[in-house]
Amino acid sequence: MYDYSSRPSRLPLPVDERMASADIDLGQRKSIYRSLQELRQFEKRAHDLFLQNLVKGTTHLSLGMEAVAAGFGAAMRPDDYTFATYRGHAHALARGMEMGPAMAELLGRSNGVLGGKGGSMHLTDVSRGMMGSYAIIGAHLCIANGAAWSAQMRGSGQVTVCFFGDGTTNIGAFHEALNMAKVWQLPVVFVCENNLYMEYTPIDLITAVPHPAADRAASYGLESVIVDGNDPDAVYLAAGKAIGRAREGGGPALIEATTYRTGGHSRADPAKYRPLEEVEAWAQRDPIPMYHARLLGLGVAEGELSSIERDVAADVDAATEFAKAGEEPTGEALLTEVYADGSSRWRN
Amino acid sequence: MYDYSSRPSRLPLPVDERMASADIDLGQRKSIYRSLQELRQFEKRAHDLFLQNLVKGTTHLSLGMEAVAAGFGAAMRPDDYTFATYRGHAHALARGMEMGPAMAELLGRSNGVLGGKGGSMHLTDVSRGMMGSYAIIGAHLCIANGAAWSAQMRGSGQVTVCFFGDGTTNIGAFHEALNMAKVWQLPVVFVCENNLYMEYTPIDLITAVPHPAADRAASYGLESVIVDGNDPDAVYLAAGKAIGRAREGGGPALIEATTYRTGGHSRADPAKYRPLEEVEAWAQRDPIPMYHARLLGLGVAEGELSSIERDVAADVDAATEFAKAGEEPTGEALLTEVYADGSSRWRN
Amino acid sequence: MAELTYREAVAAGIAQEMRRDPSLVMLGEDVAAAGGVFKTTVGLLDEFGPDRVRDTPISEQAILGAAMGASMTGVPVIAEIMFSDFLAVCWDMIANEIAKSRYMTDGQVSFPLVIRTANGGAARFGAQHSQSVENWAMMIPGLKVVAPSTPADTVALMAAAVRDPDPVIFFEHKSLFATKGEVPEVEVVGRLGEASIVREGSDATVAALALMVPRALEAADRLQQEEGISVEVIDVRSLVPLDTKTLLASVEKTSRLFTVEENPRLCGWGAELISIVGEEAFWNLDGPLVRITTPHIPLPAAASLEDLAIPSVDRIYETVKSSLR
């Protein structure tokens, strides 16, 4: 009766075919394709391992949404900063986090990138500019500002990119972060991945404006930007533009990337709260087959693409083996790294 | 060197003379004049008592800003709800809080409206719809929503009016409250009293848009409304319109009333951070002499106005006597009213 | 009697009260159509409709503001904050507004509201989704604080919390949601401020809360069987009001107090109980006052680490045993 799945569907836009002829180097496109494959295959495996109860707790997958992470990853400088949410696997991998330690972290092993302390929701790899995955809505937008402020003060030219969901635009921290970013002209790009749902609630039912991020850009003196988040090229171009401007001192940007998650919000969520027609329409707009077709159209050989796919599959297998071979962390690790001296000593 | 008082002044608009011929009953106007006088004279006295160290702690006066409270007070139904900030004396009095218990509260006496427990920053009189003065920025916008939601559910037709400052528009709670109010179409009117400064920092230096409230209305699907907050008639008309629409189910409104405080932010703040020219220009736009002149122009006799002024002066004197005659609250009061059984018992 | 899971008991308690009081409303993120992320509010939307059971934006301050403003103007409210860790994003609403406004106004306003939230660890959710923050609530004057450990107590305390005219923070333990227990099929109404002696004993008192209660009970059984140590286990249930009578009477009998708490070590509710006993029952004591707590660390995500962090049956057993030796 009060089932959201009977609501009208929100359908994706058709693919913008002009993107095929956009001025993007073919090598860049191939590496974006590899990135898409990495994110997809890694997360499918993570989901399998979750269903096998090897990954405990929870996971939040970006299946269907990979174009955003891959497009941005390609446009960023190695020393730029990424801030992500609990839905952060894709962003971590897109910045170059190694798959083995990433997978081991999901399995709670001591060879995980966080030694098992963080888990799926907190992937971080400072050596790659992946400054963390944050599991409480809103906070990391404010923290991203801080990294951008630091880069500004150090004159390093680094740009910070901060990803978050549509639902996140309704929390107070969003507002505080965007205002401060503009007032201080910080080199930060805020990217709203609008997948139309917060957890299980459709975003339009609980938001005062149709485009939760873009329709609010003016509140912060920013341009309203919407990009097709399922088109890696469109994302790559928008990312390049915003990042380039920020790097030159042009201040922050707010980009709304429209996309959709193929699966549920987290764990084993079957996502039945969505109209079937909507799910199917977006499945047709899956970024990977589309990009595959585009690359073929641009003259890349089918064999080259399938070899990328096979390479990635082997990497994911290896990462899985690496992870499974890891030890479960022991008592010693429990009490380390609360404080910078490496300990958790709060008394003498 | 980094003195804000050397910045360019932000000058008031000239009085809109068309307001004189607005369709407002002369009796209503006279009662607005009385209200202006009450707010002004009460607060001047409060300031004197502060300087005499009879009022301890702090006060935040609305001197110069009275037209907002008086205009809204006149447009509200007796059972409507007011939510105010620590700068709440004017709003409390405009809803009919008795001056004696109000003054006694400032003096920390047991005949104060809060028995001395709340003080200047928390004036509340539920019997008059004055639902509280809140001293932590932002929260009360969310609470005002709750009262509006309650009225909506009870079908009572009550409207909630929530006052706050320009600086408040940059805190997260502002954003959350405005969004929810619109999504639920709550009967609530948010009123930003833009007096150009947060405490000592000019609002434009720390805000991404020139009009901190009005320029953000669109983020919440609301109309952008700016009103001359130093013109009681303009305020009264804007208030009536927004309140009337909310009462009929038309949902929330956000009004930015531009105004200026004659004195400092609080206590003995000399407010030297403001350009002299600015202070003087706004002094010329003091709502009370302006309104006095307008009423004379509308044919009200000087004598009638001065008799209002004298009546009010007598009331303020009486309130001061009442307050000074109050006892200081004793130990018994200390431990009452933490819980609804009247006690503070947290154990058996 | 019906057998319910703890998660069903949450919904049952809310439903019982919404049937009784047609003005009672509920709100939170994903609580309506989805029935809550922990499925603790399943069926309520269908029974009570979208005006009384509301899905909200991700706006915890606005959620609690709505609850506060509505409750102070005559509409009692149950608000859900999905995970208790998120109380931090609306802490001002709780600690400064809801808790203090009655006192500040000398009793002009009341806040008949309940803030429900999923508390506690052992679900491998990591540091930001696993905290036990009952001590955060306990330390704020003006709040009442409960944390049931069984389905029957969940219904009974939910009813008591809803009917209480003061704001109650209601901690539901995530790792108890799947546990089952008998719940009477008649109307169930408990009382705030009553601890329960869930096992009688004479050698030591162990005070526990929520998930720590079954663990303390299991440890007590083993201590009895393996060591002949007779442990009295108290389910504290209500931190505010606190049933100090039951606690002090038990310590008078046993002369020893242990607390088992999931919140991190410093300034936990255990420290409060210890301090009360250390002042008021000092002359009854036969040995040190001992806290068994999660160490003072954020909670790790890995199962092996989390199991080491939160007090286990073994740790309770060993601590009591070695301390009584």
Add this chain to the structure above:
Amino acid sequence: MAELTYREAVAAGIAQEMRRDPSLVMLGEDVAAAGGVFKTTVGLLDEFGPDRVRDTPISEQAILGAAMGASMTGVPVIAEIMFSDFLAVCWDMIANEIAKSRYMTDGQVSFPLVIRTANGGAARFGAQHSQSVENWAMMIPGLKVVAPSTPADTVALMAAAVRDPDPVIFFEHKSLFATKGEVPEVEVVGRLGEASIVREGSDATVAALALMVPRALEAADRLQQEEGISVEVIDVRSLVPLDTKTLLASVEKTSRLFTVEENPRLCGWGAELISIVGEEAFWNLDGPLVRITTPHIPLPAAASLEDLAIPSVDRIYETVKSSLR
């Protein structure tokens, strides 16, 4: 030596550190041009300029987010949250982000930052501007927590806090701002985690913090003079790390412990100290462990009530006297 007020000592401590480390920055509401609402940052803007001393919007989450993000990427920060009551509006940043991120990332990030805030009562500011919330900070693993009671300690602990690679919550007491004391004119650097025995004694230990220190000292003097009771007074200074050695050694000597705390009664830092002593020094004790606290109420605004609420010299005196009898 120079005589400084406590408020001047705050600015002096910050200035000393900003001179030493050109990368250190400061931000907060009205901290720059106005020199802070309590005038604790006067002169810093002029000396260090608007890039290093920044006025912010009223956006506490953004302030602490800026501090966190900057500190984790190489820029150490001092952030001001004007009143400690307002920590509630940015509690997520403190309790869930800043405190936990080092552990969650297994040490990949450090947070060399200091959050300064005006804490405590006796200024007649009412329930939302007078709280002592040092226990809020103490209960969160990952934070360090200090609260100086003298101008000299203020400079020394400020320097220590700034140089510490971990996040430090620095509580400045509003009702001490006007007090004066000698401060060395050379560079002053203290150490976190060291309590100070500010008065030696043999009959009882009284542990106090911030504004409670001078009150405890005065009570101790009177107890000596009027009752011949010799009280040792410890200025705890640093709640985390906590100097349990000094505390336990003192109790070993005196056999009695009293704590004097301004935070409301339940789950305060006093309960923590009592619990440590009640476990580890139980056999040294000659009598009950006694807390002297603000009652478990919000603070009232009226001077007469506030004076009754916060522990006074008289109350300390009476409590110790009657308890030692």
